[in-house]
Amino acid sequence: MAHLLEIQNVTKVFGGGLFSKGDVTVAVDNVTFSIEDDKPTITAIAGESGSGKTTLALLMMGQIPPTTGKVLYRGRDLTRISKEERFQLRREVQPIFQDPFAAYNPFYRVDHVLEVPIQRFRLAPTKAEAQKLIEEVLEMVGLRPAETLGRFPHQLSGGQRQRLMVARALLCHPKIIMADEPVSMVDASLRATILASLRKLNQKLGISVMYITHDLTTAYQICENILIMYSGSVVEAGSVEQVIRDPKHPYTQLLILSIPVPGKGKRWIGEATEEAALATIRKSTGCKFAARCPAAMEMCWSQRPAFYLPDGKRAVACFLYRDSSVLETSDLSQLFY
Amino acid sequence: MGLIGESGCGKTTLATALLRLSRPPAYIAGGQVLFDGRDLLSVSEEEIRSLRLKEIALIPQASMNSLNPVVRIGPQIKDAIIAHMGRLPEKQLDEMVADVLTRVGLRPEVAERFPHQLSGGMKQRVVMAIAIALRPKVIIADEPTSALDVVVQKQVMLTLGHLQKELGAAVLLIGHDMGLISQFVDTIGVLYAGKLVEYGGIQEVLDNPYHPYTRLLIDSLPTLDGKKEFVGIPGLPPALLNLPPGCAFAPRCPLAFERCHSEIPVLQSLAGRQVACHLYPSHSALPPISISAISAEVKL
Numbered sequence: 261m262a263h264l265l266e267i268q269n270v271t272k273v274f275g276g277g278l279f280s281k282g283d284v285t286v287a288v289d290n291v292t293f294s295i296e297d298d299k300p301t302i303t304a305i306a307g308e309s310g311s312g313k314t315t316l317a318l319l320m321m322g323q324i325p326p327t328t329g330k331v332l333y334r335g336r337d338l339t340r341i342s343k344e345e346r347f348q349l350r351r352e353v354q355p356i357f358q359d360p361f362a363a364y365n366p367f368y369r370v371d372h373v374l375e376v377p378i379q380r381f382r383l384a385p386t387k388a389e390a391q392k393l394i395e396e397v398l399e400m401v402g403l404r405p406a407e408t409l410g411r412f413p414h415q416l417s418g419g420q421r422q423r424l425m426v427a428r429a430l431l432c433h434p435k436i437i438m439a440d441e442p443v444s445m446v447d448a449s450l451r452a453t454i455l456a457s458l459r460k461l462n463q464k465l466g467i468s469v470m471y472i473t474h475d476l477t478t479a480y481q482i483c484e485n486i487l488i489m490y491s492g493s494v495v496e497a498g499s500v501e502q503v504i505r506d507p508k509h510p511y512t513q514l515l516i517l518s519i520p521v522p523g524k525g526k527r528w529i530g531e532a533t534e535e536a537a538l539a540t541i542r543k544s545t546g547c548k549f550a551a552r553c554p555a556a557m558e559m560c561w562s563q564r565p566a567f568y569l570p571d572g573k574r575a576v577a578c579f580l581y582r583d584s585s586v587l588e589t590s591d592l593s594q595l596f597y
Numbered sequence: 598m599g600l601i602g603e604s605g606c607g608k609t610t611l612a613t614a615l616l617r618l619s620r621p622p623a624y625i626a627g628g629q630v631l632f633d634g635r636d637l638l639s640v641s642e643e644e645i646r647s648l649r650l651k652e653i654a655l656i657p658q659a660s661m662n663s664l665n666p667v668v669r670i671g672p673q674i675k676d677a678i679i680a681h682m683g684r685l686p687e688k689q690l691d692e693m694v695a696d697v698l699t700r701v702g703l704r705p706e707v708a709e710r711f712p713h714q715l716s717g718g719m720k721q722r723v724v725m726a727i728a729i730a731l732r733p734k735v736i737i738a739d740e741p742t743s744a745l746d747v748v749v750q751k752q753v754m755l756t757l758g759h760l761q762k763e764l765g766a767a768v769l770l771i772g773h774d775m776g777l778i779s780q781f782v783d784t785i786g787v788l789y790a791g792k793l794v795e796y797g798g799i800q801e802v803l804d805n806p807y808h809p810y811t812r813l814l815i816d817s818l819p820t821l822d823g824k825k826e827f828v829g830i831p832g833l834p835p836a837l838l839n840l841p842p843g844c845a846f847a848p849r850c851p852l853a854f855e856r857c858h859s860e861i862p863v864l865q866s867l868a869g870r871q872v873a874c875h876l877y878p879s880h881s882a883l884p885p886i887s888i889s890a891i892s893a894e895v896k897l
Contacts, residue, residue, distance in 0.1 A: 308746040309717055361659065402833050419604030444743070447603040447773040452817050452829030459827075474746035477776075481819045481827065504821060518751040522779035522803055522818065 263335065264435060264468075265320055265353065266294040269590065270329035272315055287315040289492035290329070292590040295436055297334075300466040301596060302459065304479035304500065306515070307489035313472045314358065316489070317438045320470070321353050322346070351381050354434035356425050358441040358472075363425060364413035370424055371409050377431050397427040402453050419446045426454055433465070440472045455482045476515055480504045485596045488512050491548040497567075497592045498574030508576045510553045547579070555580060567592075599778040599799065600771045601814070602788030603834050608771045609658055611788070612739045615769075616655055617645050632735070651681050653735040654728035658743065661720035664712040670723055671708030674698075677727045697726045700763070702756050718749030722756060729760055736761070737769045742777065754781055775818055779803060787811050790835050790845035797870035805882065807872040809850050812883055844875070851886050852876065 272288040289312070295301070305313045318324045319331060322338045331338045333349045341349070357363045364373065374394050377383065384390035395405045401423040413421060423446060429437055439458065443451040459482055461467045473479050479486060480500045488496040488509065496509040507513045542561065544550040550560040559579055567575040567587035573595045575587050587595075602608050613619050615630055617637065630637040632653065637645060649655070657663060665673055674694045678685070685693075695705035701722040712720055721741060728736060738757060742750040758781060761768050772778050778785065779799050787795040787808060795808040806812045813830045832849035835841060841848055847857040854875070862873040876883070 308748045361662070404833065404836065407836055417605045450603070450829065452819075452827040456827040456829070474748075476747070477819045477821055480821055481824060515747060516821075518747045519821070520751070520754075520774075520776045520780040521820075522776050522815075 262297040263294045263332065264297040266330075266332040266335075266591075267316075267320055267326070268292050268330045268332065270316075270319055270326040270331060272312075272319060272324065273327045286492050288312045288319060288326075291316060291492075291494060292592065293320075293487070294591055294593045295468050295470070296593075296597075297435070299597065300462050300468045301485060302462050302469040302471060302483045303593075303596070304471045304473060304483040304486040305489060306473055306476055306479055306486055308474055308515075310491070311489040312492040313489050314440055317355070317440055317470060317472055321355060321438055322349055351432050352435040354429040354432050354437050356429045356437060356439040356442045358444070361421070364421065366413055369410055369412055370416065370421075373424065373428050374431065377428060381432055383431060393431065397430045398424075400430060400457055401427045402450055403427065419450065422446050423450070423454065426457070430457075430461070434467060436468045436470065437461070438470045438472070441474075442471070443478060444473070444475065451478065458482060474515075476504055476519060487592060488515070493548060493577065494575075494592060495549065495577045496575065497595055498572075499596070502571070502574045508570060508574070508581065509549075509578050510555050510580075511549050514552075547577075598767070598769050599782035599785040600769060600788060601773060601775060601778055601785060603773060605834060605837070606788045607791040607837075608773075608788055609739055610791075612655065612657075612737050612769070612771055615737065616649055616653060618649075618655070647681065650677060650728070650733065651731045652733050653737065654731075654733040656724055656728045656736065656738045656741050658739045660724040660741075661712075661717055664720060664723065666712055668711075669708065670698075670710055670712065670715075674708070674723075674727050674730060677730050681731055693730065697730045698723075700729065700760065701726045702752070716749070717745050718753055721745060721749075721753050725753075725756065725760065729764060729766075732764055733766060735767045735769070736764075737771070739771045740773075741770075743772075750777065757781070775814060787814070790840060791837060792845065792873065793864060793871070794846070794873045795871065796864075801870065807867070807870055807877065807883055808874050809852050809876075809883065809886060810846050812886055844873075852884060 269290050269292055270288060271286065271290050273284055273286050275284045305316060307313050319326055322331060322333065325339065333341060333345065336345060364370065375390070378390045378393065384393050398405050398408060403420060403423050408416065408420065408424065416424070422442065426442055437458070443454050446454060455478060458469055462469050471479060471483055483500050485498065486500050486503050487494050488503065488511065490511050496503055496507070496512050503512060504516065507516050542551065544561045546563045547560040547565055550556045553560065557579060565577045565579045567577050568581035568584040569575055569587055570581040570584040575592065575595055600608055600611070610623065614625055619625060625638060637648070671694050674697060675690045678690060678693060694708050698705050698707055703719060703722055703726070707715065707719065707723070715723065725741070741757065742753050745753060754777065757768065770778055770782055782799050784797065785799050785802050786793050787810065789810050795802065795806065795811045802811060803815060806815060817828050817830060830849060835845050835848070841858070843858045843860050844862050847853040850857065856875050860875070862875050864871050864873040865877060867877055
């Protein structure tokens with residue numbers, strides 16, 4: 261099994277420098293994960309904002325260096341790869357960014373965002389071919405070339421900008437697409453089209469997709485596997501059938517409960533507003549979720565739970581399952597094969 | 598009331614038009630906006646300025662980005678109050694700020710912070726705090742939870758619901774997420790290509806949509822009930838500059854017939870529901886629609 265991309269015990273810490281008054285943020289805390297070359301998967305990384313999922317994606321793409329740990333591309337440490345290898349990495353691992361307002365340079369027309377990758381990665385030999393490629397990818401995401409090309413970003417709606425980002429990623433025929441909330445600002449009907457395209461890319465072209473989101477419903481529909489992140493650590497991992505339909509970690513259970521479901525008897529309006537856990541005085545040096553956890557026990561505050569396997573190939577980092585066997589390897593992707 | 602529609606269908610345009618905040622070259626071509634019997638489109642500029650925020654508040658889309666990054670939260674809230682009520686004593690302003698922050702579930706200390714020190718959900722609640730500072734009668738919330746994660750989304754929506762009850766204000770909630778909107782609203786309007794195509798009580802519309810577009814919108818909601826093929830609405834929303842003759846939805850409608858392509862349907866009232874569709878009133882309900890799973894052809 262050739263590892264295409266691998267992160268080993270990667271931790272990313274922000275702050276802690278000379279001028280930051282000792283405020284450190286551990287954005288990603290000791291995560292190990294890999295993506296195989298020959299087994300394309302669609303994996304979700306889910307968690308609330310601040311959980312570290314975007315930072316994890318940036319680490320995997322080689323956009324930011326880890327504080328500790330290693331990121332390997334085709335077995336080679338990213339800090340040591342040659343310029344050609346880095347070029348290949350950039351082409352093979354394509355991002356789709358989250359914020360359709362910020363991802364564009366407002367001075368350029370949107371064509372620029374499609375033309376630059378074509379030039380840089382030499383995707384089309386002639387201008388005519390390039391134009392054809394551009395129109396193809398636009399149509400794949402439901403955009404009309406006549407209405408999109410030649411415009412400035414502010415002249416398109418948020419949904420259109422986001423779809424354009426997806427089109428851009430499709431240009432390069434990558435091996436891995438790191439999609440950070442690719443459909444969050446797109447409407448339900450178009451969401452289905454874009455997600456279906458991502459799934460088709462995976463099935464037909466063998467592209468692995470890392471789908472970063474807080475929307476568990478679409479994650480369930482498109483992904484096979486999922487990692488749930490909380491405060492920089494993975495708290496639960498496994499197939500979407502197990503993790504989402506039968507969540508075991510108290511945090512996963514909270515996430516599922518927060519999903520708005522249309523229909524009678526499922527309204528959560530009227531419940532008491534839950535105060536955010538700003539006020540908790542007790543700091544946990546153990547499980548990060550202890551302060552918000554309805555099931556927290558004394559040990560949770562001082563010890564970090566390992567990954568337990570209460571039922572088959574699903575790992576839960578929670579002492580509620582301490583009687584189950586422990587996951588041998590630290591590489592969570594081993595659960596998925 | 599909820600207003601739902603695809604991106605580009607005119608939801609934000611409508612929201613800004615209600616308060617006469619349309620940016621040129623957009624202009625209001627006709628109609629009325631009746632507030633307490635007064636037509637807002639014909640009152641003086643001075644009068645509409647005093648009404649904005651004080652009587653009708655707008656929480657714009659991505660409003661977290663509209664906070665001034667170099668000013669602390671407290672002065673930004675005070676700014677809004679001073680604009681309408683004049684320069685009140687500092688102590689009173691401080692109290693009002695603390696009060697309004699508490700009402701949106703934030704601690705008063707947040708007034709000392711800068712926007713970048715707050716999370717997305719907190720910023721959104723600050724903007725809501727500004728919106729309710731003067732106890733308006735109407736709150737227009739344009740996609741108040743887009744880009745917020747599902748846990749914070751719930752908190753923000755519960756806050757909005759709580760505020761609405763407390764103020765006795767009417768809320769116009771604009772968005773594209775039927776799941777979220779249906780949790781909150783009593784009635785819903787469905788917008789397509791700038792026109793209202795259906796309007797009714799939320800439960801009735803969910804259980805029994807009249808307009809084919811509404812039906813497809815509801816069907817395209819992903820659920821946790823089991824994996825299935827993605828169901829979308831085939832085709833694209835029409836270019837507003839180049840609308841087809843007849844019903845704007847006809848090119849995409851699985852139930853379209855000849856009349857649909859030549860005559861624009863009028864909004865009609867049918868037993869507590871309003872719908873703009875040629876199927877009615879000759880039909881009493883939507884005929885069954887069979888939508889096959891969409892197959893996104895990957896042309897590579």
